[in-house]
Amino acid sequence: MANYRIAPSILSANFAKLGEEITAVIDSGADFIHFDVMDNHYVPNLTIGPLVCEAIRPLTDAVIDVHLMVEPVDRIIPDFAKAGANIISFHPEASRHIDRTIGLIKEQGCKAGMVFNPATPLNYLDHVLEKLDLVLIMSVNPGFGGQQFIPEALEKLKSVRKRIDETGKNILLEIDGGVKVDNIAEIARAGADTFVAGSAIYGAGRDSDPHRYDSVVAAL
Numbered sequence: 614m615a616n617y618r619i620a621p622s623i624l625s626a627n628f629a630k631l632g633e634e635i636t637a638v639i640d641s642g643a644d645f646i647h648f649d650v651m652d653n654h655y656v657p658n659l660t661i662g663p664l665v666c667e668a669i670r671p672l673t674d675a676v677i678d679v680h681l682m683v684e685p686v687d688r689i690i691p692d693f694a695k696a697g698a699n700i701i702s703f704h705p706e707a708s709r710h711i712d713r714t715i716g717l718i719k720e721q722g723c724k725a726g727m728v729f730n731p732a733t734p735l736n737y738l739d740h741v742l743e744k745l746d747l748v749l750i751m752s753v754n755p756g757f758g759g760q761q762f763i764p765e766a767l768e769k770l771k772s773v774r775k776r777i778d779e780t781g782k783n784i785l786l787e788i789d790g791g792v793k794v795d796n797i798a799e800i801a802r803a804g805a806d807t808f809v810a811g812s813a814i815y816g817a818g819r820d821s822d823p824h825r826y827d828s829v830v831a832a833l
């Protein structure tokens with residue numbers, strides 16, 4: 614259990630009381646706050662940016678785990694670093710120069726993650742895996758919370774787990790999309806150690822509920 618992290622996705626939270634919703638999941642024991650950034654260009658939805666990251670930073674010491682679904686990606690990275698992001702992850706399709714983007718994130722003092730859509734091949738890890746702090750496997754197509762888990766993501770997790778273990782480095786393996794009480798244990802067995810959960814934690818009313826958080830953890 615100690616090796617697992619839960620990253621509630623605030624995309625599913627009630628934005629009218631975002632601060633309270635963040636404090637509630639932290640009080641429940643969340644390790645990360647997953648922060649979904651969408652630009653209505655790389656993905657068909659528009660969400661939150663560095664100003665919101667800066668506003669929530671004083672609320673918690675938890676890791677702010679920024680998932681950038683924006684294109685181009687490089688120019689927004691320094692803004693998120695200044696706003697207090699701890700981890701910044703990007704989609705390789707949204708970067709012209711992947712190695713440069715990783716370097717930029719690290720130069721800004723953040724940890725770097727790379728994100729794989731359901732149909733994005735893992736060979737993007739070639740040559741850069743050892744420079745990454747996190748690999749994020751999408752188990753839905755990015756853009757919206759509340760979608761169904763795509764089961765092919767399990768095989769992908771197993772492959773990445775193997776590749777990470779071969780490096781001997783401490784690289785997190787995160788899963789994002791459709792993580793629920795009834796599938797989280799299987800996802801963990803496939804090798805994930807960090808679990809994004811949006812609708813499973815915030816529920817249909819967009820309000821968090823400690824029982825919902827606890828049942829996700831208990832299912833691990």
Ligand code: DX5
Nearest residue numbers: 622755756758759791811812
């Ligand atoms: C989707 C986002 C996810 C989303 C997950 O593009 O990256 O982080 O919030 O939501 P659930 O857990 O509801 O699938």
Ligand code: ZN
Nearest residue numbers: 649680789809
């Ligand atoms: Zn996400």
